[in-house]
Amino acid sequence: MAGFIERRLEELKSRNLYRQLQVVDGEQDATVRLNGREVLNLSSNNYLGLANHPALKAAAREALDRYGCGSGASRLISGNMTPHEELERRIARFKGTEAALVFNSGYQANVGIIATLVEKDDVVLSDRLNHASIIDGCRLSRAAVSVYRHCDMDHLESVLKDAPARARKLIVTESIFSMDGDVAPLREMVELAERYDAMVMVDEAHATGVQGPNGAGVVAELGLGDRVLVQMGTLGKALGAFGAYAAGSAELKELLINRARSFIFTTSLPPVVLAMAGAALDLVEAEPARQCALQRNTGQLRDGLQGLGYTVAGSTQIIPVLVGEEQPCMQLAARLLESGLYVQGIRPPTVPAGTSRLRVTTMATHTVEQMEQALDAFARAARGV
Numbered sequence: 584m585a586g587f588i589e590r591r592l593e594e595l596k597s598r599n600l601y602r603q604l605q606v607v608d609g610e611q612d613a614t615v616r617l618n619g620r621e622v623l624n625l626s627s628n629n630y631l632g633l634a635n636h637p638a639l640k641a642a643a644r645e646a647l648d649r650y651g652c653g654s655g656a657s658r659l660i661s662g663n664m665t666p667h668e669e670l671e672r673r674i675a676r677f678k679g680t681e682a683a684l685v686f687n688s689g690y691q692a693n694v695g696i697i698a699t700l701v702e703k704d705d706v707v708l709s710d711r712l713n714h715a716s717i718i719d720g721c722r723l724s725r726a727a728v729s730v731y732r733h734c735d736m737d738h739l740e741s742v743l744k745d746a747p748a749r750a751r752k753l754i755v756t757e758s759i760f761s762m763d764g765d766v767a768p769l770r771e772m773v774e775l776a777e778r779y780d781a782m783v784m785v786d787e788a789h790a791t792g793v794q795g796p797n798g799a800g801v802v803a804e805l806g807l808g809d810r811v812l813v814q815m816g817t818l819g820k821a822l823g824a825f826g827a828y829a830a831g832s833a834e835l836k837e838l839l840i841n842r843a844r845s846f847i848f849t850t851s852l853p854p855v856v857l858a859m860a861g862a863a864l865d866l867v868e869a870e871p872a873r874q875c876a877l878q879r880n881t882g883q884l885r886d887g888l889q890g891l892g893y894t895v896a897g898s899t900q901i902i903p904v905l906v907g908e909e910q911p912c913m914q915l916a917a918r919l920l921e922s923g924l925y926v927q928g929i930r931p932p933t934v935p936a937g938t939s940r941l942r943v944t945t946m947a948t949h950t951v952e953q954m955e956q957a958l959d960a961f962a963r964a965a966r967g968v
């Protein structure tokens with residue numbers, strides 16, 4: 584056993600897969616202080632810039648005074664407080680569903696929901712590029728996992744055909760893919776699900792607050808709310824708070840309360856966090872200009888990067904700049920950082936081998952000038968100066 588940890592670390596370093604934490608000092612914003620230096624932040628999921636919004640801070644302060652700090656217990660013990668109930672009603676209204684249930688994080692939501700809906704002898708059909716939390720939920724469920732090619736509905740149909748007739752089937756996908764920035768063909772997926780009697784779960788982590796009517800997500804945008812069994816989303820990305828939700832029917836909520844282990848066996852979120860999320864939903868619905876600003880910045884940066892000759896994938900605020908191998912990807916990120924741009928390099932196992940990329944993300948609070956500054960830095964990096 585001795586030396587295992589050192590050997591593992593050496594192996595990661597030799598394969599260019601070693602990761603290190605970076606320290607952001609101060610508030611999350613369009614620019615941040617990274618390791619003591621002011622840089623343009625193109626690495627955040629704080630897409631609407633709400634993480635430091637005065638309305639969220641005020642809601643948190645009020646909740647702190649009214650409800651105190653911790654919740655003290657899990658939801659089924661004494662930790663189910665008024666703010667949990669209020670936020671769940673608020674989320675259901677936002678999503679246009681009968682009910683919603685708050686989870687402590689998106690990771691916990693995905694593992695809990697999937698393992699509740701399918702078990703041994705069932706089949707879960709999962710997009711090849713689904714997030715690690717979905718992959719772990721599939722594993723934890725002990726259902727057979729059929730991975731279909733990314734967004735390939737012909738392949739999904741063929742794996743649906745192969746599933747045992749008596750097995751319960753769950754199709755699970757992200758709506759906006761976290762590392763690819765593209766959008767799943769949900770309409771076709773729902774039609775297939777109905778034809779083959781399968782349930783559908785959609786992870787709207789990166790669409791919540793960003794896409795669809797009032798930011799309600801892609802499912803709502805396509806009018807598929809009644810045909811998707813569960814819409815999962817997060818409160819810590821565009822909504823600037825923390826936590827996650829499952830939205831769907833009242834029976835779904837009841838079952839999750841009874842069966843989702845990641846909901847049952849954990850201390851519930853503190854009221855401050857719930858209050859922030861509620862304030863964020865109010866802002867998202869009342870001020871759609873943020874979504875427009877995000878789209879404007881995304882368009883400017885996407886077009887500009889393509890014009891510079893970079894290979895850019897997807898169609899959303901997540902702009903993957905494809906590089907390929909790990910080392911050149913991390914070198915490009917380092918060069919951009921020298922020019923004052925904070926852009927994260929993404930390597931395996933987060934993405935498949937040979938597809939390392941820069942994951943560039945825009946925010947509503949970036950300015951046109953900041954997007955130009957980013958493009959200047961990318962242009963210099965492309966010329967190697």
Ligand SMILES: Cc1ncc(COP(=O)(O)O)c(C=O)c1O
Nearest residue numbers: 688689690714716757761788817
């Ligand atoms: C698609 C997707 N689902 C789930 C999660 C997990 O959400 P959370 O960060 O709230 O745990 C993330 C990102 O973290 C994600 O990108």
